[in-house]
Amino acid sequence: MQSHNSIGKGIHLTDDEFLKLSQFVYKHFGINLTESKRGLVHGRLQSVLRHHGMESFDEYYSAICKDPSGNLVSELINKLSTNFTYFYRESDHFEFMLNEALPFAEQYQSTLDNDLRIWCAGCSSGEEPYTLSMVMREYFGKKYNDWSAGLLATDISENALSTARAGIYTEDHLRKIPKGWGTRYFTKIENGQFQVASDVSSDIVFRRFNLMNETFPFKQKFHMIFCRNVMIYFDKETKDNLVRKYSELLVPGGYLFIGHSETISREIDSLNYVKPAIYRKVCP
Ligand SMILES: C[S@@+](CC[C@H](N)C(=O)[O-])C[C@H]1O[C@@H](n2cnc3c(N)ncnc32)[C@H](O)[C@@H]1O
The missing domain is CATH 1.10.155.10 (Chemotaxis receptor methyltransferase CheR, N-terminal domain)
Structure with a gap:
């Protein structure tokens, strides 16, 4: 019955x-x-x-x-899908990015073409990729415009992506940002809301992309991939397949960031554990 x-x-x-x-x-x-x-x-x-x-x-x-x-x-x-997110979430990742991952990417690229590529997979309503753009601006300062920084942000949810593209948030979403960022990267608009500065939003390409797709159509490799608090919903097999694809898409020495409540399988030996929720593609 x-x-x-x-x-x-x-x-x-x-x-x-x-x-x-x-x-x-x-x-x-x-x-x-x-x-x-x-x-x-x-x-x-x-x-x-x-x-x-x-x-x-x-x-x-x-x-x-x-x-x-x-x-x-x-x-x-x-x-x-659960789209919960906010600016500067899991802040130690951004400190690591400033102190380790960006110096690595800068050194890696300076002998090539000043092209720095980051993918934010499962970007939800945009707070995470905008944070990444702000961290890059903090790191490079005036030199930022010498870099062709490619920031790709993808999600399966069209609703989340339209919020991301609009770039308008309530104060609550900004509560963890570092001092000074509010005035540097946002404009206060009506109803107590904040709009992401247009130069920051123009850094990011938002696209709908299902992480379950068989093929990942990226021609060039990434220096960093952020896939945080997304794989929490996936079972081990799905997660392992996805992490293998991420590993193939990273440059040697590139970094994968996952959510702090997530882990990846020890069987994936092309990625070395660096610290909680950060992995690094092995160099040949
Ligand atoms: C909880 S949010 C995480 C947002 C952000 N990464 C963070 O850590 O704050 C999870 C996001 O993963 C997206 N997602 C879930 N399954 C997906 C799939 N198969 N392909 C692409 N995105 C997916 C959801 O739409 C949602 O926006």
Whole structure:
């Protein structure tokens, strides 16, 4: 007999429906919706079903599978992904970047073409890549414009990316930034909100990109990759595959930053542990 989950009122989510939806999300986005996430799935998707006038999760699942536009799938992932982030989150990474990773990248590139490439994978609403641009500006100072700094920021969620592109935040998102950054990199606008300075926002290319894609279409390697608090939702196999791809995409000596609550497998021997949540591509 089918059991029904009736957390809250409204449309029921059966075991079979939850299984189908979680398998779909795992297959397409690598996100592992375990039984403990059932309440979250149920709660967040009810309004979507109501909005589309659907009466069951089964009807919703069939519509997703048949939707050629992909809009229903985008909406699903927008609802299920957790976009929590803020400026200067996990600050020791930015101190490490200033003191170790940028001097390395500067030295590595000075014999080449002053081209410095950083990828922020799972950038959410933009606070992390904007922080990276600000750290680079702090490091290079007046020399910043001599560098062609390529900052690529990607996410699966179109909603998060449109917030990122707008670059407008409430004060709460800025609460951890270093002293002086508020006036240097932001303009206060109406309703107590802050807009990221236009030269900082023009540093960044925001793109929708699913980290579960088979191929990663990047021609050049990166000096740093940040993928923080994203793989937390992935199982070991998905995470290992992704970390191997990151490793291939780093220059020798390049750095991978992950979230502090995450670890990567010891089996990936092309990356050396540096300190918590920082790994370095081995040099041949
Ligand atoms: C909690 S946020 C982390 C934001 C930021 N990196 C930080 O540490 O503050 C996780 C982000 O990963 C994104 N994400 C989850 N699965 C993804 C996938 N398969 N491909 C690309 N982005 C994904 C989510 O949309 C979300 O914006």
